[in-house]
Amino acid sequence: MPNSLPHSSFLRFASLTFLLAAGFTTQAHAQLLAGGNSAAGLWPSLEANNEANQVEDPGPLFSAPYGHNHFFGDWWGAQPWLLDHGIHVLADVHEELAGNFKGGRRQGVTNAGQVGVELDVDWGKLTQTNLMKGFWTHMMVVNGHGRNLSTDYIGDSIGGVQQIYGARGNVVAHLVYLYGEKAFLNNHVDVSAGWIPVGSFFAASPIYCMYMNVAVCGNPAPNKYTEGNRDWPSGNLGAVVRVMPTDQTYIMSGLFAVSPHSFNGGISGWAWAQDGLGKFSTPVEVGWLPSFGKNHLVGHYKAGYSYDNSKYTDLYQDVNGNPWVTSGRPARYRAGRASAWVHADQMIMRNGEGPTNGLIAHAGYMWTDGKTTAMSHHIWGGFLETGAVWGRPLDSIGVMYQWLKMSRTVALQQEASLAAGLPFQSNQWGAAWGIQTHENIYEVFYNAHIANGLTLQPDFQYINRPGGTTTFHDAAVMALQFNVIL
Numbered sequence: 001m002p003n004s005l006p007h008s009s010f011l012r013f014a015s016l017t018f019l020l021a022a023g024f025t026t027q028a029h030a031q032l033l034a035g036g037n038s039a040a041g042l043w044p045s046l047e048a049n050n051e052a053n054q055v056e057d058p059g060p061l062f063s064a065p066y067g068h069n070h071f072f073g074d075w076w077g078a079q080p081w082l083l084d085h086g087i088h089v090l091a092d093v094h095e096e097l098a099g100n101f102k103g104g105r106r107q108g109v110t111n112a113g114q115v116g117v118e119l120d121v122d123w124g125k126l127t128q129t130n131l132m133k134g135f136w137t138h139m140m141v142v143n144g145h146g147r148n149l150s151t152d153y154i155g156d157s158i159g160g161v162q163q164i165y166g167a168r169g170n171v172v173a174h175l176v177y178l179y180g181e182k183a184f185l186n187n188h189v190d191v192s193a194g195w196i197p198v199g200s201f202f203a204a205s206p207i208y209c210m211y212m213n214v215a216v217c218g219n220p221a222p223n224k225y226t227e228g229n230r231d232w233p234s235g236n237l238g239a240v241v242r243v244m245p246t247d248q249t250y251i252m253s254g255l256f257a258v259s260p261h262s263f264n265g266g267i268s269g270w271a272w273a274q275d276g277l278g279k280f281s282t283p284v285e286v287g288w289l290p291s292f293g294k295n296h297l298v299g300h301y302k303a304g305y306s307y308d309n310s311k312y313t314d315l316y317q318d319v320n321g322n323p324w325v326t327s328g329r330p331a332r333y334r335a336g337r338a339s340a341w342v343h344a345d346q347m348i349m350r351n352g353e354g355p356t357n358g359l360i361a362h363a364g365y366m367w368t369d370g371k372t373t374a375m376s377h378h379i380w381g382g383f384l385e386t387g388a389v390w391g392r393p394l395d396s397i398g399v400m401y402q403w404l405k406m407s408r409t410v411a412l413q414q415e416a417s418l419a420a421g422l423p424f425q426s427n428q429w430g431a432a433w434g435i436q437t438h439e440n441i442y443e444v445f446y447n448a449h450i451a452n453g454l455t456l457q458p459d460f461q462y463i464n465r466p467g468g469t470t471t472f473h474d475a476a477v478m479a480l481q482f483n484v485i486l
Helices: 007-023 045-049 078-084 123-127 149-154 206-210 408-419
Strands: 087-104 108-122 135-146 174-184 189-196 236-246 249-257 280-288 297-318 331-350 358-368 375-387 392-406 438-451 454-464 473-485
Touching (some): 087 454, 108 149, 123 135, 149 473, 236 280, 297 408
Antiparallel strands (some): 108 135, 174 189, 331 358
């Protein structure tokens, strides 16, 4: 497909997208995350939203992949044999075609995609020994491809309209995670250690990846763009301990080596022994997982705090308190970086069995120290509903609003650059096209389950103040997301 389309052609493309998804009537078998996007990489946080875990894996927070409901069925008998031996394999193809038919820098269409392979092994079942009972290993590699519509056409490096792009390196197989997990005391204590994406454990929810916009998918911004709390496909060397005093409460803490590099583990993800790993981030999270009433209306409430003891350069001040972009003096260093978050989702009305079969309201807030991080605040909220009401129990529809606030410190830096006639500096989010203040994102999607393991999702997003500036007009984006578990 060409990189840009005329206005009328793109409207025809968008109309066809919605008609195509609406026209399918094939029923599919139940997914663990019914009504949602079943992409690889949602683990381990998916089990926080799964009441009926069909895999004997430690606890409700960490789990192996689906292990069933593949597009090619049971792999001609191989899947049941593998599952009986504790081997869970998931191969996933994910494509996102998106185009802005209005606004932004210019009109255009891009595709971004990923092939992911996940391998989870229950060593207790595989070895049939009590010594290995409750011990798992988890591994995932991905291959990413395509172009980023937001940076290429919209002029927005803050709220990417596609989940899939960047950070995977130009390699065939980029390592996302590789870690071991061991449960103790009847799963009330769980320890994971190895190469771990911090954001897949902390401040995470699988329902966020039902939306396409990457600012909220999996682990919301701004935390996942900071060196000590990166989300997949980037990992950090470290460990997580989770304690569940009751079946509905947990406290979780981690210790991670902070990578000062653009690519954690190098472009391949395998270079764990990078230089400069002398500092640590320490996230802590508490959660409450209630179930209300006779209909078991499931909720997930969590709050967390993270501190990174590294030193980072101030985005504005030099060693004398003046703007370093004009003074020529070195930037001032700030000791430590803190962040905090609050998340909540609650089922309001149930339509069927399962944790997502109903009307769900969700909202959250995240803050990060704005003196060294270009984004300081992020607020989001929305609703999800499954299709049982209209006779499509495995489909889902969602709406969401996001407000992303850039820090006052980065705005001061950009004002100084503008006054001096200098180019704007890039930051953790990439290029800046003007003085950044805030961005508003509106999104609505319909996820249609076409066949076993196959979903098709038309998606509409409206980007107000692309890139957090008024440099470009608001952008309207139509997209089609394709996902298949092989």
